[in-house]
Each structure stands twice: as structure tokens, then as C-alpha cells.
Amino acid sequence: NAYFLIFLITSASLCTFAIPPSNSHGRLQITCTLLLTSVTFRWVVNKSLPTISYLTALDVYAIASIVALCIINVFHGVVSYLYYNQIYLATYLTPTNISELQLSLYPEYSICRIDRYGFFILSFIFCLYQILILLWTFWKPYKRRRSMKRKDEKTRVEFMNKINNSEPPNGM
Template structure:
């Protein structure tokens, strides 16, 4: 499970490297993003082939699908017409690109933190419920077993 999570994390976080390419080179950005998207889809397909077939989505499925959606959000190239609308096209385009990088980086980090917390919290919550049930069953067993011993001791 952790191998798959970590590799999907690496593939998705590599999409942030597209911001290192100048905004005017939209075909280079699109090429890298499409390659990462295809890599993510292929990795998801390979992981699903190695897992047992079930009829519901697992936490890994949800994470992989959300990562693919996050990668596809990088597929919106800046129109080349925007380069001609400004007096200083590179400066305004770079500033807009930088803001996009900050917003997407923040959203990506927040998403990873929330997924990590959810991944730990859900099993911990189930474990606590099972411990409570075990304690209750243990107390019921001791009370029943203790009563049967005391009643059998009085008969002898």
C-alpha cells in the first residue's frame, strides 16, 4: 500500500516541475503534463492488475483517481493570444504563472496532509472501536464465567 501511495505521490508532485518551463513554451509544458498523466494512468492500471478484484473503491483507488484529476488540472495551457494582449507579456504572464504555482502547490500540500491524516485516522478509529468491543466481550465473558463457577461451586 505504501509503495503505491509513495509512487503516485512522486508522479503527481513531478507535475509541479512544469512550472519551471517558461509560460511561453506551452507545448513543452503540455508534453510533460501529458506524459505524467499517461504515467499515472498506466501505474494505476498496473497496480489494479496486481490487487484482487473488488466491486468498491479502496482508499488507494480514491487517492489515485484524485491524483489523476490533479494532473489533468495542469493541462490548461495559456493561450498564445494572451501574449499579445499585454504591453509586457512575459512579465504579466510569468506573474500569473507564479501565482498559479503558489496556489496549486499549496493545494497539493494541503491535499497530501489531509490524505495522510485520513489514512492514519480511519484505521485508528476502527481499532479503538474494536478494542472497546473486546473489552465489553471480555467483561461479559468474565461475568458469565465467574457466575457459572460460583454456582457450580455451591452445587458440589
């Protein structure tokens, strides 16, 4: 249950890319809220589970999700800085001809393109991470079961060899 809830919180951060870069305060507000939600959820889950001295798979997944939220938050901050820096520069440049006017409109287009590339790259990394976690979640217990089955078979063969090689007791 906790895996799925952490997945939902983290995947909701990808929805912030639907907000235009011009509304950066909205993007940052939503991403920071999701980050705080994720940290609080991790804290609540840790309080409800028994205390152990090592990181569990759930801890690693939750920490990786918090790191992903931080990366998305930093990305939105950088895009916001670039956007407002370009808008600030464009307001002080008064275009005198058509080519300068097109040049002053270009930064917003390039920032939207950077934002779109960031969305595709972060979405790809997020999906790849989810697939790898899913495979690891099923592969690790399967590998352990196979190892235990081999050990059981080896122990059974050794036990049968001991029984077959032992001498019958005296008196029979």
C-alpha cells in the same frame, strides 16, 4: 509502494512550472506524459491486485492524482492561450510612445504573475491533500483498533459477569 510512486508522478507535475510560459508546448507535453504515465500505472496496479467491486483507498488516491494532473494540464493550457493571445495582440499594436510600449510589455508580466500564483495555489492544495491523506491513513486504522479494543473489553466484562453470576454445578 504504489502510494509513493503515484506521489512521485504527481509531484513531478509541479516541476513543469519551472518552464517559462513562453514554452507552453514543453509544459503541456510533460504534463500530458505524466498524465498518461499515471493512468498506465493505475491500470498496471489494478491488473496486479485482486478484482473487487468497490474503490479502495489506493484507487481514490490514484484517481485524485489523475484529477490533479488534469487540473494542472488545463491550467497550463489556459496560461498558454493567454500568453499567445497577448503576444498576438502585442505584435499588431505598434507602440507610438513609452507608455504604450510599457503597456505592450505588461501582459507578459501579468501572465507570469498568474502562472506564479497558480503554482503557489496548486502546490498548497497538493501539499494539503498529501498531509490529509497521510493523517487519514494513520487515523482510520487507529480509530478502528480503539473501537475493537473497546468491544473486546466490553465482551470480556460481559463474559466475566456471566461466569461470576452463574450457579455452581450440582454435585460439587
